[in-house]
């Protein structure tokens with residue numbers, strides 16, 4: 001592991017790494033040149049062979065997704081998902097900040113493979129600096145002849161636009177993103193039809209995450225076999241991991257998907273261990289939406305398969321938040337429920353009402369006015385809104401319920417003890433205010 005050479009972050013810290021000149025001097029745009037000499041189908045095959053699984057949260061294989069496009073299509077559109085709206089996640093930001101041409105190169109190759117001639121980068125609105133960085137890089141790429149007409153002297157043309165979002169979590173969901181790009185409220189669409197068949201402007205559309213696309217040039221340049229030689233067979237290639245909370249070195253690190261949560265926290269070249277005097281109580285290893293681990297579960301591998309064994313929804317965005325022993329978990333419960341309660345777009349009754357009710361009850365608990373049965377009411381609410389296929393238009397309820405369910409189930413004793421220890425007169429006063 002120590003010998004692992006960063007791939008996605010190889011230009012991080014290099015002087016002027018954002019400029020096309022430096023990117024090219026370090027081998028940049030060779031993969032795109034190579035891809036444009038292949039047929040689009042050959043590029044798709046190579047990405048399929050590499051088993052590149054989407055880094056945006058769901059882990060769906062990118063090459064397979066590209067094959068869902070109708071064979072007889074006349075126009076395809078590519079959307080680059082740079083919304084990065086999952087709490088504690090900032091790997092897309094680091095990629096765009098440190099190496100914007102890597103993303104542009106990945107976008108060119110993916111667009112060529114899917115026969116798209118327009119690519120839209122949908123970027124979260126809070127990324128002010130990153131917007132200018134990426135736009136400057138796109139302008140440079142146009143000036144160099146890598147975007148626009150006759151790329152690298154071939155017949156292939158690609159236009160690339162950056163579209164800034166309006167600050168909603170649900171606009172990161174691919175069909176919410178598409179609606180928002182069309183200038184409408186970012187409400188996710190009922191599927192099917194899936195975007196590959198009917199997406200942006202009702203055209204066949206591919207939506208891929210920034211990190212997914214950044215992997216593509218390396219697959220083309222070094223080959224699918226090189227990519228699959230990194231990590232376990234179900235979780236191939238390099239991966240970025242974020243870590244935040246009371247650790248010595250919060251940040252974004254690259255590794256094969258063989259590392260454990262414990263290693264991410266403790267390794268000297270990663271989290272660097274807990275801050276002095278702090279001990280781990282809980283970890284949310286995959287962003288906010290995947291669920292919670294206890295301190296006894298830190299040997300979970302950060303890959304696409306292991307999290308399920310710990311009752312989690314998946315790897316998610318691989319952005320871990322560490323919660324230390326001094327933290328009152330009632331506050332964590334409240335924070336999480338507040339996020340989803342605020343971000344539900346409101347189209348589906350059980351999501352709109354369920355997330356709002358969970359937030360109300362969690363607030364009551366956090367303010368010393370909880371009742372023991374509140375924990376079961378939250379669990380029942382979450383069971384009614386999340387895991388039933390076909391209930392919701394998008395996946396937000398799953399993400400809203402996994403952290404809440406796992407937190408309550410794994411830390412029930414502690415939450416119950418906190419409720420039992422509430423000062424009784426305070427509960428009465430708080431309930432008067434809340435009701």
Ligand SMILES: Cc1cc2nc3c(=O)[nH]c(=O)nc-3n(C[C@H](O)[C@H](O)[C@H](O)COP(=O)(O)O)c2cc1C
Nearest residue numbers: 054055056081083084085172173174208209212395
């Ligand atoms: C509520 C919600 C929010 C999402 N937010 C993001 C996001 O910010 N960025 C992202 O890439 N994918 C996000 N996704 C996943 C996308 O719908 C989609 O699966 C992804 O962009 C596909 O790219 P990939 O296959 O390259 O991972 C979100 C999904 C849901 C349900």
Ligand code: SF4
Nearest residue numbers: 345346347348351394
């Ligand atoms: S599940 Fe929730 S966030 Fe998704 S479309 Fe329905 S109401 Fe909106």
